[in-house]
Amino acid sequence: MAMIEIQHLTKHYGKFVALDDLNLEIEQGDIFGFIGPNGAGKTTTIRILSTLLEPASGQAHIDGIDVRKKPYEIKKILGYMPDDFGVYDGMRLREYLDFFGAAYKIPAKKRASIIDDVLQLTDLTSKADEFVSAFSRGMKQRSCLAKTLIHDPKVLLLDEPASGLDPRARIEMKELLKTLCEMGKTILISSHILSELGDMCNTIGIIEHGKLLAAGKVGDIMDKVREVRELRIEVLDKADETENLLKSIDGLLDIERNENVFNLQSNLDRAGIVALNTQLVQRGIPVLFLEEDQGSLEDVFLSVTKGGF
């Protein structure tokens, strides 16, 4: 059974449909990237999952527990980091974490060592005795992440956790998420910075106007989404022969030659590309490279979503 299961989830704000029959499954141990344009319904979904918002209809289960029926059980296994959050005035970081630790019913004896651990994880140990309200945005974000981790939740819902982080912190965040993932946690992370999600997540979902447009492994989605692949072939020799061969093959839309390098627009699928390679090799053409221009999550995003509100 999947760790997070969403079935036919719908949410209205007045007449406005924020979520429209959303279905989604996230397996245990996945890092799931939740992508969508502004106002797509990401925050709404995450808030419903974290029992903060009541859906109009549909169901959501986390670890087999119904979000609507047993919110208290859900809170025990869930770590939620909101997209905008406040901090308490006049509390030092350690006190702030202590308060949330107590609020999560962690016994006082264990709390101190747990706090040390999360401080270490989020690289805030040196700030433990400073006031949270004077932190910069990025540091506040890290403190909030530390707070989210304090009760060792099985599932993490992070709403744009990296938006205020500096490049170094982002890389560290990526490492941190990997570590958490290795510990068996399931992570749902929403973000706008697609290049980052691309190499952080193993599965993604794209949402727009409250509908899930695509979900699955990053590679699979790329396959599904892109009709036209860009191939680059470089040969050591026999360039003319190669050109003739390429021209004879169906499914190559556009061939652009630059000395020994060919840039191809193709609508071949994966098998087609393998066949092309075989043909080249059978003709005895010394192929140096045959590579697909990987494209990026951004292209996928742009081709899947339509834009406009």
Next chain:
Amino acid sequence: MSATISKKDMASRFPAWGMIKRELLTSLRAKRSVLILLSFMLLAVLVILNEWPNSEHIYGGIKAAGRVSRNMVVLLSGCMYIGCLLFVPAYSASAIVLERERSTYDLLRMSLISPLGVVFAKLFNAIGVFMVIILSMLPVMSTAFFLVGVEYTVVIQVFILTICAVLTCACIGLACSAILRKSITSIVVTYLSVLLFLIGPLLFAYLFAVAMATFSYSRSLFRVVENIGEGTSPIWVMANVLDRGAQLGDFVTCLLYHGIVVFVCLGVAYWKIKKPPEPAKISQEKPIDDVKVLKDRRMGFPFYILDPLKRKKPIEDSRNPMMVRELRWGLLNRGTTLVRVFYVAFLIYFLAGAIASIDGRSHESMKNWFGIQIVLTVLAAPGLIANSLTKEYELGNLDMLRMTLLKPREIILGKYTAGLGALSPMLLAAVFSIIPIIFLGMFNYGAALVGYGTLLVCSLLSISIGLFSSLVTKQTTISIMISYMISIVLYLGIALVLAWFNPLWLGNDDYAMYLSPLLVLEMVLYPRYSSNILYVKWLWAMCAWLLVSAVFLRVSLFLFYRNKMQDR
């Protein structure tokens, strides 16, 4: 400015024009404006219906009709004046501070709108609704002219005074919101300043009298001071106008006083918008673990009882984390403010006690003295408590709190304790300020018991009301307004309305006690009535009012459970 300037020209010549228009429109369109307008109108209609002459009056002739119309004007004007004074501060006190808290302020400052434009835009926003209300009261009030007996000069004076008072209160709020950093402090300070503005000159005159009584007594000098105090104090002048029409001299002096306050406040607001306060500096002083250092700090100035730098213990397992947070951090951070509140409250109570003691009749003056304490506590409570959950919401903490394993009961109870803590300086001041009364020999055990008991129950009730209001809405200003409205209804409204329809109600102490906790004081401490049976009745009444406050708490809990706060 010639009349040929088109709207477009206006906008391009004065960038502030757009903002003024926007502010005016948004304020008039807001739900709360409609609410206020409707409730004012409803009240006015009720007053008129109740006062409108019936067949009995006809036999009374013109004299009776005159009495009716006078009554009508007095009630309508009184409601209008007091109502406006209660709500205007809430509108204006958050005007600039809120922009700063929502960090839209920098955008505003970067625009082409001049500081003066900002001041006026905010001013129009704050008074727009009230001008509409006041104007719409004009035809309502005119019904009184159908019945002879009211001079139009009185009505004109009432309107001028009300408009000026609204303007002045708005300016006071504006100045506070430009000076202070937090909306809640701004609201509290504004209400206090408005109170001071209204009764300040009078208070000054009385203090002067007290001072003179102790040194040398010059009757003529006292009369001069008293005349000035009474002539400038807006409340007093308004009362005079309604009574038999104020003297022109008093009226003009009073308007002058309004004008000076407006001028000063606008100046301060303008200056502070040009040169806004720096963001609060948070000194990152490390907590101190060393016992010896801590001891030295305790022994030296300023003799810390609770050292802010002492490392705090982790929250104990058996305790409610929310309550601990509110007390150990929330209240302690406000420590200096609370101590100041204590001093001010103590001073006021002390002076009130001293003034009352001139009177000398022990029961009567004790009653007045406790009355002042209760009224001040009830007035202060919404400002201190009605923001307790809206603040969490506005800061963005509520989601995180709701995600923890804290039960709604724990959160509500924690907030309730915090409310009690916030009121504690005023309650403590009340307790300490009895000392001079004891020395003056006015002490009376029964009266003290009744007084302090009622004060405590009223505080608990007000805290519940504040908590309830902060769960009904998401905005602090609205929450404070709701809180005041409920307080008015509970402490005055029901009793007044019933007394109106059936004056016998008030004569009957058995029932009157359950109509308002303030009446309890009136009933039990009234010299004629004090008897042991009455104390038992007082006890019952107190239990009833405790029950009411428990009901408010229970409903608050219910609202929290219902996830009323879930949607943004």
